[in-house]
Amino acid sequence: MEWVLLTDTTPKVPPGRITPKYGENSEYFTIRIRHSGTFVFFGTPSYLGGEISHIDFCNSNEMSLIEIHSMAKEIGLEGNLAYYFSSTGVNDTNALIMIKDDFDVVNLCNFIDENRMVGVFINHQKFAPPSSASESLESIEKPSKGFSHSVHEGLEVRDEVDNTMVREPSKGFSNSIDERLDNRDEADNIVGREPRKGFSNSRDEGLEIRD
Incomplete structure (x- = not known):
């Protein structure tokens, strides 16, 4: 049996509204096509306006x-x-998969719901180029490159700062400590080994006068 086109210009239709009773193990299903509208992206994609068409008795x-092209035509x-x-x-519209070849069409049949229906959205180039829509859909799964770079750069700067702080202490600070230690050693040498000559001479002179 060939597929049959039914149309409905009311977007807010219950998903199983006009699905034939195919049976649980049937090879037939319905494609609900949203078309003649446009994709908009505000964090997640949405499809605005357009119409809805149902294709019944699609054979998996x-x-x-x-x-799919024939249905659109x-x-x-x-x-x-x-x-x-x-x-x-x-x-x-949060998890759309682009149909690029027959493999994707076969994959579509894996997402038929309990009503034997699957949703298809058509993007028109005259409203928004398919390439831009595809890039926008892909950008949802890929993190921003600019943000990624800024994180790595921040980590590199932090590593450089850590290495500088650990391995290269301030030269001015270390020099001032060394200078103080040198001065202290000189003072110890003066006090311990070389008594002041002035004090020694005055003592000797005093002893001579006393004698």
Whole structure:
């Protein structure tokens, strides 16, 4: 059985609203496509505006990137399109995975929910270039390079300061201590070994006068 397009211009539809009763082990599922809107990024991506289309009776054994393109064309979409599917729920844009090839389409089938539905979001180049959307989505998982560099630079500066403090004490301080020790040694030598001549002479003169 071939997939069937149903449309709904109301964005706030319950996820399982028009899902056929496929059965628990069915190979069929529904793709809920959010399109004709635009991605915005305020810390996390969100999809604003647009419409919702449902593709019923998609066969998990026959899905490919060409099929996704055909669905978009059936909806009436043209131009350069980028496709993303949600790995955390049909309405959730916090964990989108870009569909680049057939492997990604097969991976999409691993995220079919309990209603036999998966969410797909289409980015239109005329609203926002797919490359910029892709970079913005990737930036959520990668830390800022500038912040990383500042951390490393801070650690390097700290290491330099620690090394300087531990291995190179202040030369001025050490010199002043050495000078004081030298002066003290000189004073000890003067007091212990060479009594003052003036005092010795006056004593001898006193003894001579007494005699």
